[in-house]
Amino acid sequence: MKLNIALLAGDGIGPEVIDQAVKVSNAVAKKFNHEIVWTSGITGAAAIDAVGEPYPDATHEICMAADAVLFGAIGHPRFDNDPKATVRPEQGLLKMRQKLGLFANVRPTFTFPSLIDNSPLKRERIEGTDLIILRELTGGIYFGERGRKDDGNTAFDTCTYTRAEIQRLAKLGFEMAMTRSKKLCCVDKANVLESSRLWRETVQDMEKDYPEVEVSYEFVDAVAMRLVQWPSSYDVLITENLFGDILTDEASVISGSMGLMPSASIGVHTSLFEPIHGSYPQAAGKDIANPLATVLSAAMMFEDAFGLKEEAELIRAVVNKSLAEGMVTEDLSGKNKAYKTSEVGDWLAANI
Amino acid sequence: MKLNIALLAGDGIGPEVIDQAVKVSNAVAKKFNHEIVWTSGITGAAAIDAVGEPYPDATHEICMAADAVLFGAIGHPRFDNDPKATVRPEQGLLKMRQKLGLFANVRPTFTFPSLIDNSPLKRERIEGTDLIILRELTGGIYFGERGRKDDGNTAFDTCTYTRAEIQRLAKLGFEMAMTRSKKLCCVDKANVLESSRLWRETVQDMEKDYPEVEVSYEFVDAVAMRLVQWPSSYDVLITENLFGDILTDEASVISGSMGLMPSASIGVHTSLFEPIHGSYPQAAGKDIANPLATVLSAAMMFEDAFGLKEEAELIRAVVNKSLAEGMVTEDLSGKNKAYKTSEVGDWLAANI
Numbered sequence: 001m002k003l004n005i006a007l008l009a010g011d012g013i014g015p016e017v018i019d020q021a022v023k024v025s026n027a028v029a030k031k032f033n034h035e036i037v038w039t040s041g042i043t044g045a046a047a048i049d050a051v052g053e054p055y056p057d058a059t060h061e062i063c064m065a066a067d068a069v070l071f072g073a074i075g076h077p078r079f080d081n082d083p084k085a086t087v088r089p090e091q092g093l094l095k096m097r098q099k100l101g102l103f104a105n106v107r108p109t110f111t112f113p114s115l116i117d118n119s120p121l122k123r124e125r126i127e128g129t130d131l132i133i134l135r136e137l138t139g140g141i142y143f144g145e146r147g148r149k150d151d152g153n154t155a156f157d158t159c160t161y162t163r164a165e166i167q168r169l170a171k172l173g174f175e176m177a178m179t180r181s182k183k184l185c186c187v188d189k190a191n192v193l194e195s196s197r198l199w200r201e202t203v204q205d206m207e208k209d210y211p212e213v214e215v216s217y218e219f220v221d222a223v224a225m226r227l228v229q230w231p232s233s234y235d236v237l238i239t240e241n242l243f244g245d246i247l248t249d250e251a252s253v254i255s256g257s258m259g260l261m262p263s264a265s266i267g268v269h270t271s272l273f274e275p276i277h278g279s280y281p282q283a284a285g286k287d288i289a290n291p292l293a294t295v296l297s298a299a300m301m302f303e304d305a306f307g308l309k310e311e312a313e314l315i316r317a318v319v320n321k322s323l324a325e326g327m328v329t330e331d332l333s334g335k336n337k338a339y340k341t342s343e344v345g346d347w348l349a350a351n352i
Numbered sequence: 353m354k355l356n357i358a359l360l361a362g363d364g365i366g367p368e369v370i371d372q373a374v375k376v377s378n379a380v381a382k383k384f385n386h387e388i389v390w391t392s393g394i395t396g397a398a399a400i401d402a403v404g405e406p407y408p409d410a411t412h413e414i415c416m417a418a419d420a421v422l423f424g425a426i427g428h429p430r431f432d433n434d435p436k437a438t439v440r441p442e443q444g445l446l447k448m449r450q451k452l453g454l455f456a457n458v459r460p461t462f463t464f465p466s467l468i469d470n471s472p473l474k475r476e477r478i479e480g481t482d483l484i485i486l487r488e489l490t491g492g493i494y495f496g497e498r499g500r501k502d503d504g505n506t507a508f509d510t511c512t513y514t515r516a517e518i519q520r521l522a523k524l525g526f527e528m529a530m531t532r533s534k535k536l537c538c539v540d541k542a543n544v545l546e547s548s549r550l551w552r553e554t555v556q557d558m559e560k561d562y563p564e565v566e567v568s569y570e571f572v573d574a575v576a577m578r579l580v581q582w583p584s585s586y587d588v589l590i591t592e593n594l595f596g597d598i599l600t601d602e603a604s605v606i607s608g609s610m611g612l613m614p615s616a617s618i619g620v621h622t623s624l625f626e627p628i629h630g631s632y633p634q635a636a637g638k639d640i641a642n643p644l645a646t647v648l649s650a651a652m653m654f655e656d657a658f659g660l661k662e663e664a665e666l667i668r669a670v671v672n673k674s675l676a677e678g679m680v681t682e683d684l685s686g687k688n689k690a691y692k693t694s695e696v697g698d699w700l701a702a703n704i
């Protein structure tokens with residue numbers, strides 16, 4: 001099979017972790033007789049520096065022409081404390097999501113038995129956790145009208161949702177629940193927000209089409225609590241963009257395996273796969289960042305974008321092997337020897 | 353001293369826990385020669401049932417005439433799954449916040465040494481945690497314009513903030529930081545939201561007036577993570593209404609002492625004190641709910657509303673004694689005998 005993949009390394013540790021995912025993907029392709037055509041594009045602070053734009057048209061064209069996008073991370077601290085900066089790396093991310101129609105961010109949170117003790121939570125709280133948060137990614141307050149009034153002394157942002165947007169995301173959630181334990185939780189703030197009431201109403205209307213799925217409705221503040229208290233009580237959660245931003249990050253730290261969590265963004269035009277961690281600028285260029293989340297994102301790509309399940313399983317098995325054998329970066333090595341990012345990548349590729 | 357206190361018991365377990373706080377407060381008043389005048393008002397589902405309105409004018413007048421308000425909890429599940437209900441208990445809460453000008457919700461999260469093992473977090477993560485989240489309570493998306501368009505198929509909510517609203521909240525935060533460890537964290541989403549950029553800009557402008565306070569700026573998603581990872585690294589956090597809703601609830605479960613956490617809402621017209629837990633309808637009427645959060649809210653009231661620090665300290669000491677001696681409700685009793693809500697209240701009052 002010929003796999004056309006756009007490669008967006010991005011900022012910070014992005015290029016380093018992406019390199020390892022490429023090595024592993026190439027090893028898999030070789031073993032299973034696929035041909036991967038990688039096409040690189042620039043994004044984020046790197047693209048601002050090069051062409052003054054965090055998601056240049058040329059990069060967009062590369063993504064549109066690809067069957068899938070493998071993405072590193074973007075963001076640079078020099079933009080963070082400058083509220084007046086007009087061009088920011090994150091704008092590139094948002095523009096990319098919008099232009100590629102990446103409407104659903106799929107964020108699994110699961111545990112690796114060997115890493116459970118890294119969790120800030122007690123073992124008995126986290127064991128067995130295997131949940132997916134489906135975050136709506138191209139609507140809501142991220143993309144609504146915003147601005148200033150009264151000489152800049154008043155600022156506003158608008159959260160807007162249409163029934164169709166909600167249905168599109170919820171449909172994925174119902175379908176995902178059907179392949180799992182048939183439990184779906186709709187997370188909203190329907191006791192306050194009109195947009196949340198539309199979410200709840202829309203999902204309630206869809207329940208009849210999925211009679212086997214048991215749907216619950218919870219307020220976002222309650223979910224923020226229960227995710228820490230009893231994460232294993234959740235299966236599939238669906239939610240709007242901003243709540244999803246907060247809850248997926250919260251969920252990411254509970255497993256103790258944050259540096260390993262992959263994600264997929266399902267789109268109208270293509271799908272994108274990326275580690276959930278950020279650009280981690282302090283570690284950039286040091287060859288110390290953990291590449292496993294990006295490697296596991298590549299596994300998701302093989303499975304979800306190309307239907308290559310066996311290939312995905314092989315990557316996951318080799319990742320598990322690296323953990324079991326202590327072939328890990330410093331964030332996971334504890335008192336044992338820490339390997340470099342590139343060493344871990346080489347080892348994984350060699351073990352495919 | 354004469355203390356005029358409005359008493360709003362509310363729904364669910366509200367009346368039961370409020371009763372215990374009244375007993376304890378009366379015992380304290382007797383001991384220190386204060387006269388408390390309690391005036392009760394109805395709110396929430398109870399008020400909807402009685403007069404069709406969750407925050408009736410009569411109740412508002414009681415609060416306006418009082419020096420402080422002691423509040424139980426409101427909310428009833430029969431309203432939760434009905435997105436079309438036009439009168440909801442929570443509206444009463446929001447109306448009350450707005451009409452009393454309760455602009456700052458003060459939510460401490462601290463640990464009780466004897467309860468640390470109840471935390472879902474590991475002991476070493478949570479030990480020493482003593483943070484305060486200051487949540488803006490009368491602005492933002494809670495009170496912005498909202499509605500439907502396109503025959504009800506599009507819903508919108510607006511988040512608006514003015515510089516003055518932000519300054520008022522931030523000022524409290526800076527002042528609170530000055531009495532503590534002089535660390536202030538401004539939580540926003542300035543990489544996406546215009547209102548957050550106004551928050552960040554406004555707080556940055558205020559830094560020069562508090563040269564001793566070390567201010568950090570963090571994105572809400574990052575805070576949702578770090579609260580679980582290293583809660584003890586925080587001291588005072590300030591944030592807007594919706595982020596505060598989510599983060600205060602998240603913070604409440606990390607200490608293992610959720611049933612004990614009090615809160616204050618500082619207002620233009622009066623201040624309100626309430627437990628952070630909800631109306632917990634499953635336990636209503638059973639005399640099993642933990643009254644300590646409400647009792648500790650009364651302690652905050654003595655100290656913050658009336659400047660009666662010694663009285664507050666005595667209440668806290670007696671609460672600590674009840675914990676040490678196992679005079680606790682079933683949520684805390686473990687394998688030992690569980691006492692009733694009213695028994696705990698009687699014991700506390702007797703030990704004042």
Ligand SMILES: CC(C)[C@H](C(=O)O)[C@@H](O)C(=O)O
Nearest residue numbers: 075090093094245543544573
């Ligand atoms: C960088 C930022 C704009 C982005 C978001 O808020 O969506 C990030 O936090 C994420 O979750 O991918």
Ligand SMILES: CC(C)[C@H](C(=O)O)[C@@H](O)C(=O)O
Nearest residue numbers: 191192221427442445446597
């Ligand atoms: C009941 C609800 C409207 C309320 C809020 O969101 O403010 C509650 O969650 C709270 O935090 O007091």
